[in-house]
Amino acid sequence: MGLGLLALRASRSLALNRLPRAFAYQNPSNNAIIRGIVSTPELQNPEAAAAVQQPEPAPELPPRKPVAGARVHFTNPDDAIEVFVDGYPVKVPKGMTVLQACEIAGVDIPRFCYHSRLSVAGNCRMCLVEVEKSPKPVASCAMPALPGMKIKTDTPIAKKAREGVMEFLLMNHPLDCPICDQGGECDLQDQSMAFGSDRGRFTEMKRSVVDKNLGPLVKTVMTRCIQCTRCVRFATEVAGVQDLGILGRGSGEEIGTYVEKLMTSELSGNVIDICPVGALTSKPFAFKARNWELKGTESIDVTDAVGSNIRIDSRGPEVLRITPRLNEDINEEWISDKTRFFYDGLKRQRLNDPMIRGPDGRFKAVTWRDALAVVAEVLHQVKAEEIVGVAGKLSDAESMMALKDLLNKMGSNNIWCEGNGSDPQADLRSGFLLNSSIAGLEKADVFLLVGTQPRVEAAMVNARIRKTVRATQAKVGYIGPPTDINYDHQHLGTGTQTLLEIAEGRHPFCSALLHAKNPAIIVGAGLFEHKDKDAMFSAVETIAKLGKVVRPDWNGLNVLLLNAAQSAALDLGLVPESGNSVESAKFLYLMGADDVDLDKVASDAFVVYQGHHGDRSVYRANVILPASAFSEKEGTYENTEGCSQETLPAVPIVGDARDDWKIIRALSEVAGIRLPYDTLGAVRTRIRTVAPNLLHLDEREPSAISSVAVKPQFSQKVSIAPFGAAVENFYMTDSITRASKIMAQCTAQLLK
Amino acid sequence: MASLLKNALKAIREKGIVNALRTLREEGYTKCLLDGNILQTKIHNIGGTLVGVDKFGNKYYQRYEGIPHGRHRWVEYGDKGRYNASQIPAEWHGWLHHITDHTGDELLMLKPKRYGIDHKQNYSGEGEELIYHSKGHALNPGQRDWTRYQSWQPTKK
Ligand code: SF4
Ligand code: FES
Numbered sequence: 001m002g003l004g005l006l007a008l009r010a011s012r013s014l015a016l017n018r019l020p021r022a023f024a025y026q027n028p029s030n031n032a033i034i035r036g037i038v039s040t041p042e043l044q045n046p047e048a049a050a051a052v053q054q055p056e057p058a059p060e061l062p063p064r065k066p067v068a069g070a071r072v073h074f075t076n077p078d079d080a081i082e083v084f085v086d087g088y089p090v091k092v093p094k095g096m097t098v099l100q101a102c103e104i105a106g107v108d109i110p111r112f113c114y115h116s117r118l119s120v121a122g123n124c125r126m127c128l129v130e131v132e133k134s135p136k137p138v139a140s141c142a143m144p145a146l147p148g149m150k151i152k153t154d155t156p157i158a159k160k161a162r163e164g165v166m167e168f169l170l171m172n173h174p175l176d177c178p179i180c181d182q183g184g185e186c187d188l189q190d191q192s193m194a195f196g197s198d199r200g201r202f203t204e205m206k207r208s209v210v211d212k213n214l215g216p217l218v219k220t221v222m223t224r225c226i227q228c229t230r231c232v233r234f235a236t237e238v239a240g241v242q243d244l245g246i247l248g249r250g251s252g253e254e255i256g257t258y259v260e261k262l263m264t265s266e267l268s269g270n271v272i273d274i275c276p277v278g279a280l281t282s283k284p285f286a287f288k289a290r291n292w293e294l295k296g297t298e299s300i301d302v303t304d305a306v307g308s309n310i311r312i313d314s315r316g317p318e319v320l321r322i323t324p325r326l327n328e329d330i331n332e333e334w335i336s337d338k339t340r341f342f343y344d345g346l347k348r349q350r351l352n353d354p355m356i357r358g359p360d361g362r363f364k365a366v367t368w369r370d371a372l373a374v375v376a377e378v379l380h381q382v383k384a385e386e387i388v389g390v391a392g393k394l395s396d397a398e399s400m401m402a403l404k405d406l407l408n409k410m411g412s413n414n415i416w417c418e419g420n421g422s423d424p425q426a427d428l429r430s431g432f433l434l435n436s437s438i439a440g441l442e443k444a445d446v447f448l449l450v451g452t453q454p455r456v457e458a459a460m461v462n463a464r465i466r467k468t469v470r471a472t473q474a475k476v477g478y479i480g481p482p483t484d485i486n487y488d489h490q491h492l493g494t495g496t497q498t499l500l501e502i503a504e505g506r507h508p509f510c511s512a513l514l515h516a517k518n519p520a521i522i523v524g525a526g527l528f529e530h531k532d533k534d535a536m537f538s539a540v541e542t543i544a545k546l547g548k549v550v551r552p553d554w555n556g557l558n559v560l561l562l563n564a565a566q567s568a569a570l571d572l573g574l575v576p577e578s579g580n581s582v583e584s585a586k587f588l589y590l591m592g593a594d595d596v597d598l599d600k601v602a603s604d605a606f607v608v609y610q611g612h613h614g615d616r617s618v619y620r621a622n623v624i625l626p627a628s629a630f631s632e633k634e635g636t637y638e639n640t641e642g643c644s645q646e647t648l649p650a651v652p653i654v655g656d657a658r659d660d661w662k663i664i665r666a667l668s669e670v671a672g673i674r675l676p677y678d679t680l681g682a683v684r685t686r687i688r689t690v691a692p693n694l695l696h697l698d699e700r701e702p703s704a705i706s707s708v709a710v711k712p713q714f715s716q717k718v719s720i721a722p723f724g725a726a727v728e729n730f731y732m733t734d735s736i737t738r739a740s741k742i743m744a745q746c747t748a749q750l751l752k
Numbered sequence: 753m754a755s756l757l758k759n760a761l762k763a764i765r766e767k768g769i770v771n772a773l774r775t776l777r778e779e780g781y782t783k784c785l786l787d788g789n790i791l792q793t794k795i796h797n798i799g800g801t802l803v804g805v806d807k808f809g810n811k812y813y814q815r816y817e818g819i820p821h822g823r824h825r826w827v828e829y830g831d832k833g834r835y836n837a838s839q840i841p842a843e844w845h846g847w848l849h850h851i852t853d854h855t856g857d858e859l860l861m862l863k864p865k866r867y868g869i870d871h872k873q874n875y876s877g878e879g880e881e882l883i884y885h886s887k888g889h890a891l892n893p894g895q896r897d898w899t900r901y902q903s904w905q906p907t908k909k
Binding site for chain 1: 900901902903904905906
């Protein structure tokens with residue numbers, strides 16, 4: 001009935017020259033003759049259709065917005081050229097590609113191989129557009145925009161070109177979207193819906209490709225690969241490993257590691273994000289969930305001091321995936337493998353009940369009331385100087401504030417944060433921050449890394465340095481134990497000796513420093529714990545003075561911190577009164593501190609462990625107070641460059657645990673020294689009186705004075721002991737990562 | 753009524769008095785005296801055609817003449833003590849409610865072999881252990897563990 005009616009209507013309404021078409025409808029066997037790949041009849045004859053096209057309407061329509069807020073930055077206003085995109089004039093700087101010009105004009109061009117942070121490859125051909133006076137459609141991602149160019153993105157020729165490319169791409173792409181982890185966030189799916197044809201003409205066999213083993217993190221289904229080479233370019237350009245490459249030509253073309261080997265890069269997880277199809281997906285996340293079931297929470301990474309912006313994808317009470325968020329100033333759009341894959345540690349070894357160690361040495365789960373009563377009682381029995389508090393690597397500013405207030409009320413000021421050493425320099429913010437800022441490192445032309453291995457300590461900072469070295473051939477000098485650095489560098493020496501040589505101008509690297517326009521010195525926070533710390537820091541400052549590293553327009557004297565809590569702790573003034581307070585402590589409050597040397601703790605000391613994982617310190621604890629992990633609470637963290645950011649709760653707190661600051665607040669009430677805040681807002685008001693910069697979220701607060709002018713001269717008395725490595729194992733640095741199975745696998749397979 | 757008596761006499765003749773009485777009891781005639789519902793069904797059965805018996809012993813009758821509309825099909829429950837509508841298996845439900853004219857025996861052929869499960873009557877009020885609880889139900893003894901984390905065990909050291 002449908003056909004007949006259609007034919008009837010068609011024959012009635014259509015002009016005589018369209019009649020054969022109506023005929024074809026009536027007679028399905030004739031269909032094959034005029035069947036085209038497109039459903040719109042005009043497109044079967046694009047040339048003719050283009051010929052009869054009306055002239056472009058004048059742009060009286062409201063101007064379009066740039067795609068994804070793309071902005072143009074004209075370094076030199078003379079360099080602006082004007083091009084026309086679909087008739088709209090846009091001004092773009094010289095040297096931009098046609099694709100970028102279209103983006104500024106508000107036209108989203110489909111693409112697979114082009115990625116704004118990688119070099120241009122121009123091999124997928126999806127971005128074809130029509131340019132007036134050019135005989136063929138051009139690949140817009142590789143074509144520079146020229147003055148007066150008339151670009152057309154919605155003509156039948158462009159449409160047909162895209163449909164054709166899409167059809168070729170889908171020829172060898174398997175139809176396994178229902179079982180593909182990329183399904184739902186796949187560029188190929190989206191673009192074939194938006195720009196593809198509604199049918200294909202390919203009837204032969206699809207090719208298949210053997211899967212490659214890239215290690216415990218990246219799962220490969222190589223049959224799905226469309227050879228866009230984004231992953232290859234990412235590996236060589238950003239990650240700095242030559243592991244991935246293309247083998248074979250034509251239909252035998254494959255992505256792989258040339259010889260069977262694992263991908264050993266701390267950034268390898270990012271190929272999962274940049275792969276436009278499901279060829280590279282996350283191994284731990286494989287078949288765990290479909291991405292539309294997930295709830296995304298925008299949060300902050302706490303495994304290192306960089307504070308990468310992440311999105312925690314969760315379903316119900318489980319964190320299922322962590323993906324990066326764009327932040328040009330911190331992590332661009334990458335995150336390290338530790339950040340991406342440590343989340344399974346959040347589900348293992350969790351403390352979920354308050355516990356008290358009985359006289360027999362065994363832990364017994366008790367109620368909060370009992371646990372707090374015991375702690376409060378002991379708190380009042382010890383002398384004020386014997387009370388010591390240590391904040392852990394993952395503590396947020398709010399809980400550190402509360403802990404400091406609690407101990408201060410008890411009359412003790414023995415409180416510090418792990419990693420800052422026993423005598424931290426907290427008076428001047430420039431003394432512990434990455435003063436030139438992470439993004440600012442791109443301006444530097446000489447780097448001096450002192451006792452720091454940024455590749456394992458802060459992978460995102462390392463990616464910046466690598467980017468700079470690649471772009472400007474900046475020189476890198478490194479002092480420290482032999483390590484694997486993935487860009488050109490000079491290994492100057494292993495310890496203080498070399499540092500002194502440079503400070504005295506005896507070292508050949510000095511000339512590089514002296515001639516540099518923007519020299520950057522990066523000092524590792526591992527040196528905070530070194531015994532010659534003061535001497536070394538004054539040596540560094542002498543070098544800084546020598547090389548004019550600190551100027552009003554450029555501050556290149558940097559400290560690279562190790563832990564998420566460190567800089568906030570120093571801002572809040574968590575500085576211990578004496579260096580050996582752990583030994584003399586009778587009451588030790590560990591707030592997630594797992595790297596305290598517990599052998600030093602006196603055997604009769606009463607140890608309270610407040611934290612979320614049963615890691616190291618719980619075994620020495622007398623009372624365990626379960627707290628929430630970073631994925632479960634709202635907390636402020638300051639990163640190494642002094643930018644405070646906030647985590648948001650993505651999943652509910654496990655068991656009977658509570659937020660850190662609430663536990664301390666409750667304890668203060670039980671102990672009879674009530675802290676004056678009941679809400680997170682009130683804690684933040686308290687923080688405002690101590691360190692207001694912590695409340696300026698997502699803003700980098702640079703330090704006002706530079707420390708160079710204030711510090712004393714260095715003394716010559718230093719030992720020649722080499723620097724140690726601050727991070728032994730990149731994959732396991734704190735209680736969450738140590739609990740993670742995936743991180744354990746990485747350690748076993750990748751750090752061989 | 754007459755045929756009923758005739759049948760009864762025939763049964764006594766064939767099986768002997770003891771067996772016949774036992775059959776009477778099994779068929780629920782003795783219960784008739786106390787339970788009007790059964791008596792009523794028994795009387796209703798007279799003249800009905802037995803269409804089928806399911807595996808729970810429920811007997812399905814139908815009769816089209818001389819019966820008001822809507823009462824053409826009925827069931828005599830196999831369980832004469834505790835009977836209720838939930839004892840009708842799915843395959844007979846349709847026939848009984850005039851949803852289909854296919855009898856339960858015919859529909860049983862369509863029952864999927866691999867995952868079709870047996871009919872279970874509603875045991876409400878008969879004790880918790882007989883009642884069906886979904887997998888997440890608090891009273892389900894084999895309740896699924898919804899804890900999605902593993903807690904630290906203080907046994908070591
Ligand atoms: S694996 Fe993915 S990113 Fe790499 S070439 Fe294939 S499709 Fe592109
Ligand atoms: S995006 Fe231009 S050729 Fe691939």
